Each structure stands twice: as structure tokens, then as C-alpha cells.
Amino acid sequence: MTALAPVPPIARPAALVTRTGLESAADLLAGLLPPTPQIAWPLLAEACGCTVWVKHENHNPTGAFKVRGGLVYMTHLRAERPGLAGVVSATRGNHGQSVALAARRVGLTATIVVPHGNNPEKNAAMRAYGATLVEHGDDFIEAAAHAESLARAEALHMVPPFHPWLVAGVGTYGVEFLSAVPDLDAVFVPVGMGSGICGLLSARDALGHKARVYGVVSETVDAYRRSFLAGGPVACESADTLADGIAVRVPRAEPVEAICREVEDVLVVSDDEILEAMGLMFTATHNAAEGAGAAPLAALRRYGADLGLTGKRVGLVLSGGNADRALFTRALAAAPG
Incomplete structure (x- = not known):
């Protein structure tokens, strides 16, 4: 990886990683993963009233x-x-696939705990990557508690949903994106357990980039919105949203600190808006976006004009494309005509 240009040192929340950490992670990944593309899509520009660059993490x-x-x-x-x-972890899907693939690569077993009713196609993918899948509880928090009990009982390492190594790894997408499109005015990113947005913020600091960063959550699972307004972690009552990647009702303190200090705002979108954005992403780009991956587009469509982004250059993080067939069928039906 090309060394990043020096920028003045800043005080940073503990959830953010340094320029050195990002460079080390990029060097490690260089032989394993190709960079994902960032593409400016003209039909999204027409729909949103601004230039829209999409970082296609769905291509990983x-x-x-x-x-x-x-x-x-x-x-x-x-x-x-x-x-x-071996290792054990809890997930709604994408983290679990990552753990399963990476554990197999280094010769470790992986046990993944998911809540009942989890995305069946993500469950199948985790098994295909070699994981032992366990269904327990009604949401991520209950699944995580069971995973911790398995770690103690079976002498497994518990892989957390948030950790500096995870932030450094996912932060490489931020370096790629902001290096390739250095004049973005704003970037919208979904917020789940926090590694994605903290990775992007770390990259922005490392590059000295000026883009405003907006987090996006579901209006029915708005813990990080509440936390942003309160200045500290605040849980919400429900994890009920079709966007399982952002269905987090109990936020972690480390990413909350970074979000409160570093982002412009945390925006909420409805499930209907997410469905429409999933459909629009496909019709405009022929890329599949899962609920969390489409949430940034939903937020740009809802708030872009009010945020002064008309005619500006805006980045969207399409964090994943793992929507199951039933949900994607609904999304295509909801796409704006």
C-alpha cells in the first residue's frame, strides 16, 4: 500500500485506529482481497440531485x-x-461469514450463534464457509450472551463484534474510497456495531479528508441516534427492522464516543424507505444491496436537499449485498418507477 501523506496529529477516540494501523491492515490484505470499486452512477445522480459515488463493498x-x-x-x-x-461469535450474518471464512483460512474452527429467524441465506452461507451454526435467542444481544457461554464451556475464543483489529481491517475500504475520490463533500454510512463507521472515520483522519460523515440507522432501531443526541450509549427497545445489519438495540461505548465526536449527524430511515432504496440501487446500477447497504441511499434521498447537498459530490457505502430472495423481491416491487 502507498504510504499515506502525513497529517497533523489529533486527539482521537479509542475506537479509531491510527494511520499506521490502517497501513498495516492494508499490507496484510493486499495478497488476499482486491480493492473494491467506487463508481459514480448517473441514474442515482438523477434520483438524488447530486453526484453519487458508491463504494461497492458488496463486491467482496x-x-x-x-x-x-x-x-x-x-x-x-x-x-x-x-x-x-477455535473461535465463537454472534452475528446477524455478515460478521459471521467473515469470521467463518477467516477462521478456516488460518486453521481454526468457527462456531457462529445467530438469533432465531435470522436470514436463512446468510445462515446457509456461514455453513458453506465451514462454520457450525447455532440458533439461540430472539435478537443479537441474546445470541451474543449464548456465544459467551459457549466460549467458557468449550474453551473457545470469543470474537467480539467490535475491536481495533476489526476497525483497522474494515477501515481499508475508507482509505480506498477517500483516496480514489478526494473531493467528496459528504459520505453516508450505515451503523451496526460500529466498526464500519469507525473505520471510515479513521481513514478520513489519516488522509486529512474534509468530507462530512453521516451515520444511518433504522427509525425503529435507533439506539445510535439516541446515543448521538445524548452524548453517550443509550439502548432502544426493539431490534425489529428488515435491515439486519443495523438491527442493534444496545450500542457499544467505544463507537458511540467516536460517533459523538466525529460525525455530523446520525440519521434515521424507515423500512419502506430502505426497501425503495434497495430497489432503486438495483434498477440504477444492477447491484444488489441488502437493507443496511441501501440505508445510506435512503438517507440521501430523504435528507440530501435539507443538508445542502444538492449539486454536491456524495459518497454512499454499499456495505453489503446479502439480501435474501424474499426481501429482494419486495424491494424490486417497491423500486420507484
């Missing part, structure tokens, strides 16, 4: 950005604990 193996962090995490873990036999 596993179909989502998480694989970057998983490979970095597992490589470091294997080096630090060569005698470890």
Missing part, C-alpha cells in the same frame, strides 16, 4: 465489508495464540 468475498476485518483479526489472533483450536 462474502458480499460485504466485514471480510476485511475478519481476515485482519484472525491473522493477528493466530499469531498471538498459536495453540488456539
Whole structure:
């Protein structure tokens, strides 16, 4: 990876990684993952009233950005604990696929815990990558508690949903994006457990980029919106949204700190708006976007004019494309005509 240009040191939340950490992660991934494309789509520009650049993390193996962090995490873990036999983690899908793929690559077993009713196609993909899948609980929080109990009972390493190694890995997409399109005025990114947005913020700081960053969450699962307004972690009552990648009702303190200090705002969008954005993304670009991956487009369509972005250059992080067939059928029907 080309060394990043020096920028003045800044005080940063602990959730953000340094320029050195991003460079190290990029060097590790260089032989494993090709860079994903960023494309300016004219039909999205017509729909949104601004130039729209999409960072296509749906083009990664596993179909989502998480694989970057998983490979970095597992490589470091294997080096630090060569005698470890296996790992366990909880997920709604993309994190679990990443863990399964990366664990198999370094010779570890992977047990993945998902809540009941999880995306069946993501479940099938995790099994295909070699994971033992366990269904437990009604949402991510209950699945995570069970994963921790399995870690203790079976002497497995618990892979957390948020960690500096994960942030460094996924932050490489931010370096790619902001280096390739250095004059973006704003970037919209979905917020799940926080590694994606913290990776992007880390890259922005490392590059000295000036883009405003907007987090996007579901209006029915708005813990990070509440946390942003309160200045600290605030849970919400429900994890009910079709966008499973942002269905987080209990936020973590580390990403909340970074979000509160570094982003312009955390915006909410409805499930109907997400469905329309999934459909629009396909009709305008012929790319599949899952709910979380389409949420940034939904937010740009809802808030772009009010945020002064008409005629500006805006980036959208299409974080993943792993929508199941039933949901994607609904999205195509909802696409604006």
C-alpha cells in the first residue's frame, strides 16, 4: 500500500485506529482481497440531485465489508495464540461469514450463534464457509450472551463484534474510497456495531479528508441516534427492522464516543424507505444491496436537499449485498418507477 501523506496529529477516540494501523491492515490484505470499486452512477445522480459515488463493498468475498476485518483479526489472533483450536461469535450474518471464512483460512474452527429467524441465506452461507451454526435467542444481544457461554464451556475464543483489529481491517475500504475520490463533500454510512463507521472515520483522519460523515440507522432501531443526541450509549427497545445489519438495540461505548465526536449527524430511515432504496440501487446500477447497504441511499434521498447537498459530490457505502430472495423481491416491487 502507498504510504499515506502525513497529517497533523489529533486527539482521537479509542475506537479509531491510527494511520499506521490502517497501513498495516492494508499490507496484510493486499495478497488476499482486491480493492473494491467506487463508481459514480448517473441514474442515482438523477434520483438524488447530486453526484453519487458508491463504494461497492458488496463486491467482496462474502458480499460485504466485514471480510476485511475478519481476515485482519484472525491473522493477528493466530499469531498471538498459536495453540488456539477455535473461535465463537454472534452475528446477524455478515460478521459471521467473515469470521467463518477467516477462521478456516488460518486453521481454526468457527462456531457462529445467530438469533432465531435470522436470514436463512446468510445462515446457509456461514455453513458453506465451514462454520457450525447455532440458533439461540430472539435478537443479537441474546445470541451474543449464548456465544459467551459457549466460549467458557468449550474453551473457545470469543470474537467480539467490535475491536481495533476489526476497525483497522474494515477501515481499508475508507482509505480506498477517500483516496480514489478526494473531493467528496459528504459520505453516508450505515451503523451496526460500529466498526464500519469507525473505520471510515479513521481513514478520513489519516488522509486529512474534509468530507462530512453521516451515520444511518433504522427509525425503529435507533439506539445510535439516541446515543448521538445524548452524548453517550443509550439502548432502544426493539431490534425489529428488515435491515439486519443495523438491527442493534444496545450500542457499544467505544463507537458511540467516536460517533459523538466525529460525525455530523446520525440519521434515521424507515423500512419502506430502505426497501425503495434497495430497489432503486438495483434498477440504477444492477447491484444488489441488502437493507443496511441501501440505508445510506435512503438517507440521501430523504435528507440530501435539507443538508445542502444538492449539486454536491456524495459518497454512499454499499456495505453489503446479502439480501435474501424474499426481501429482494419486495424491494424490486417497491423500486420507484
